[in-house]
Amino acid sequence: MKAENIKTVAVIGAGTMGQGLAQSFAQAGYTTYMFGNVDKEKLAGHVAQVEANLKLFREYDLLKEDVKTIRSRIIPVLSKDIPEVAKKCEFIIESAPEVLDLKKQIFSQLEAAREDNILASNTGSLTIPSIVEGMRTPERVAGVHYFNPAHIMPLVEIHYGPKTTQETIATTQALIEQTGKKSILLKKFIPGFVVNRLQAALGREALYLVKEGVVSPEDIDTATKGSYGFRWSNIGVFEGYDMIGLDVLIRVGSIFKLLDNSTDNPKFMYDMVEKGDLGIKSGKGFYDYSNKSKAEVLDELNKRLLPQLGLFNSRRGK
Numbered sequence: 001m002k003a004e005n006i007k008t009v010a011v012i013g014a015g016t017m018g019q020g021l022a023q024s025f026a027q028a029g030y031t032t033y034m035f036g037n038v039d040k041e042k043l044a045g046h047v048a049q050v051e052a053n054l055k056l057f058r059e060y061d062l063l064k065e066d067v068k069t070i071r072s073r074i075i076p077v078l079s080k081d082i083p084e085v086a087k088k089c090e091f092i093i094e095s096a097p098e099v100l101d102l103k104k105q106i107f108s109q110l111e112a113a114r115e116d117n118i119l120a121s122n123t124g125s126l127t128i129p130s131i132v133e134g135m136r137t138p139e140r141v142a143g144v145h146y147f148n149p150a151h152i153m154p155l156v157e158i159h160y161g162p163k164t165t166q167e168t169i170a171t172t173q174a175l176i177e178q179t180g181k182k183s184i185l186l187k188k189f190i191p192g193f194v195v196n197r198l199q200a201a202l203g204r205e206a207l208y209l210v211k212e213g214v215v216s217p218e219d220i221d222t223a224t225k226g227s228y229g230f231r232w233s234n235i236g237v238f239e240g241y242d243m244i245g246l247d248v249l250i251r252v253g254s255i256f257k258l259l260d261n262s263t264d265n266p267k268f269m270y271d272m273v274e275k276g277d278l279g280i281k282s283g284k285g286f287y288d289y290s291n292k293s294k295a296e297v298l299d300e301l302n303k304r305l306l307p308q309l310g311l312f313n314s315r316r317g318k
Ligand SMILES: NC(=O)c1ccc[n+]([C@@H]2O[C@H](COP(=O)([O-])OP(=O)(O)OC[C@H]3O[C@@H](n4cnc5c(N)ncnc54)[C@H](O)[C@@H]3O)[C@@H](O)[C@H]2O)c1
Pocket: 012, 013, 014, 015, 016, 017, 018, 035, 036, 037, 038, 079, 095, 096, 097, 098, 102, 106, 122, 123, 124, 125, 145, 146, 147, 148
C-alpha cells in the first residue's frame, strides 16, 4: 500500500485521543470513519466535540477549508460494524483503551476484514510484537504514537515490530506527514518510546524538587514555561547544546550524579490519587479546577496551545 492510494481511513476508539486523530485525518482530506463502542447518541457527542475543536481552529486561522466540509468527512460508526466498514479503509488506526487483550481482539477483527490495508496502533506503552502476536499478517502493522491533545500536538512517533515491512513504515510515515503532523521514526524499539522518556526524566526531577520542598508545583510550571519549555518549542535540545557550547555543558554534567534516581513515583502522588485528586478530570490535582467544568478548563488549555501551532506550522522545516 502506497500513501497516495490511501483515501479512506478509520480510527477505532473515539475517546480523548481518537477524536483528535479523526480531526487530523479529516482536516487533511481523508474520509474518516470514527468507531466507538458506545451508543449512537454518545458517538454524536464525540463528533460534536470534534466540530467544536474545528471551530476553535477556525478562530485561530488554522483551517484551509470550512468547518462543515471537514466535519462532513467524519463518519461516526459503531464497533459492531468493524467487519463491514474496515473493508473500505486503506489505513486504520486503533486508539482504544490501553488493554492488550482488547487491542488484540480489535486487530484480529481488522485482519479478518481486509488483507492489504495498513493497521496501526496509538498505544502509549505496549509493543507492536505483543499486539500482533497470533496475527497472520503482522508485516502491515505499525505503531503511531500521538500526543495529547492529539488534534493540536504536531508530533507523532512511529515505531514497529521486527515483522513490519519497510513499505508499511514508509507509507505510514508519509501518510502522517500528509496530515500536517511532524514525525520521528524510532530506529529501534525502546519502552516508553522517545518523548515519554524525555517527559519522565524531567518529570521525575520536578516531582523530587516539589517533594523536597525546594519549590511549589506552580514554581516548577513558571520555571518550565519561562525557560526550557519556551526555548524547546523553537530550539531543540541539541540545537540548544550547540548554542550554549559543549565545553560549558560538560561542566553542568557534574550535577548528573546529584539528580533524583527514584524508580517509582513519590508517595505524595499515590496519596493524591487515593484522595481522588486526579487532575482536571476530577476537578483537582496540583491545581484546583472545581469552579470550572472540565470542558472549560480544556478549552482554556487549547487556547494557550493554538497560537503556538500557528507559529510551529509557519516555521516548518526550520
Ligand atoms: N490519553 C493520552 O494522553 C494518550 C496519549 C498518547 C497515547 N494514548 C493512547 O491512546 C489510546 C486511547 O487512549 P485514550 O486516552 O483516548 O482513551 P479513552 O478511554 O479516552 O478512549 C478510548 C475510547 O475507545 C472506546 N472503545 C473501547 N473499546 C472499543 C472498541 N472495541 N471499539 C471501538 N471503540 C472502543 C471507548 O469507548 C473510548 O471512547 C491508548 O492506547 C493510549 O495508551 C493516550
